[in-house]
Amino acid sequence: MTEAASAPRPGPRPQDAADSRAKVHRAETKTKTPVEAKRQGPTLDRIRADERVRTFIRSANQQTGAIGYTEHGERHANTCADVARFILRSLGHEARRCELAAIAAYLHDIGNVVTREKHGQTGALIALGILQDLGFDHEEIATVMGAVANHEEDEGGTPVSAVSAAVILADKSDVHRSRVRNPKSTAFDIHDRVNYAATSAEIKVSRKEKQIALYLTIDTEVAPLMEYFEIFLSRMILCRRAAEFLHCTFALVINDTRLL
Ligand SMILES: [Fe+2]
Numbered sequence: 001m002t003e004a005a006s007a008p009r010p011g012p013r014p015q016d017a018a019d020s021r022a023k024v025h026r027a028e029t030k031t032k033t034p035v036e037a038k039r040q041g042p043t044l045d046r047i048r049a050d051e052r053v054r055t056f057i058r059s060a061n062q063q064t065g066a067i068g069y070t071e072h073g074e075r076h077a078n079t080c081a082d083v084a085r086f087i088l089r090s091l092g093h094e095a096r097r098c099e100l101a102a103i104a105a106y107l108h109d110i111g112n113v114v115t116r117e118k119h120g121q122t123g124a125l126i127a128l129g130i131l132q133d134l135g136f137d138h139e140e141i142a143t144v145m146g147a148v149a150n151h152e153e154d155e156g157g158t159p160v161s162a163v164s165a166a167v168i169l170a171d172k173s174d175v176h177r178s179r180v181r182n183p184k185s186t187a188f189d190i191h192d193r194v195n196y197a198a199t200s201a202e203i204k205v206s207r208k209e210k211q212i213a214l215y216l217t218i219d220t221e222v223a224p225l226m227e228y229f230e231i232f233l234s235r236m237i238l239c240r241r242a243a244e245f246l247h248c249t250f251a252l253v254i255n256d257t258r259l260l
């Protein structure tokens with residue numbers, strides 16, 4: 001039995017009971033101060049049910065599609081929320097912080113409803129209004145805003161908190177053929193090819209070894225590994241920085257070969 005816990009994704013997760021049991025137990029027994037224990041705020045379910053959030057994410061997805069980007073809708077938001085929560089829970093962070101990681105990850109691309117450029121920063125400001133209306137306290141709003149604003153490597157994003165580090169890892173590891181929207185494989189660009197080539201992507205976290213690993217299966221008939229690195233090297237460097245922020249190393253394993 002391996003020490004590593006893993007998050008199957010994307011799409012609906014089968015109940016990985018052995019893994020979740022261990023993590024839930026750790027999350028609940030983590031050093032929680034009385035103040036933290038008392039603090040109960042709105043959850044991800046409340047965010048998901050908000051009409052503005054639903055509309056903005058749907059529009060953001062349509063607009064990124066119109067300019068040729070891969071899927072950025074509820075599938076991506078839900079996948080990232082699951083993985084961000086999973087990462088912090090696996091490392092033993094307290095339950096409320098895990099919830100904030102899920103919320104920040106769910107909202108991280110909402111700024112695409114404005115423009116693609118600087119969508120991290122605009123997304124943080126959109127999140128501000130929504131979270132205020134839903135009754136989040138200022139400290140939690142600040143954490144979520146920092147995480148949303150710092151998730152993009154080409155917009156100067158860098159991990160600024162544990163929540164932010166979890167969002168980065170969740171976002172950058174969501175590479176999968178289901179994100180490709182271009183119906184014609186002959187018209188694939190490099191992003192389509194690399195995403196289409198990825199037939200599985202799985203994050204594994206070993207609390208004992210202090211390691212966060214991304215396991216990818218890439219069909220090299222669709223995209224050579226060089227193309228993967230051409231697009232993803234800067235993302236993987238940001239993942240390594242995020243893992244280090246969480247006091248872990250980062251490993252990248254493609255087709256059973258460890259590359260980082
Ligand atoms: Fe983004």
Ligand SMILES: [Fe+2]
Pocket residue numbers: 076108109171
């Ligand atoms: Fe994203």
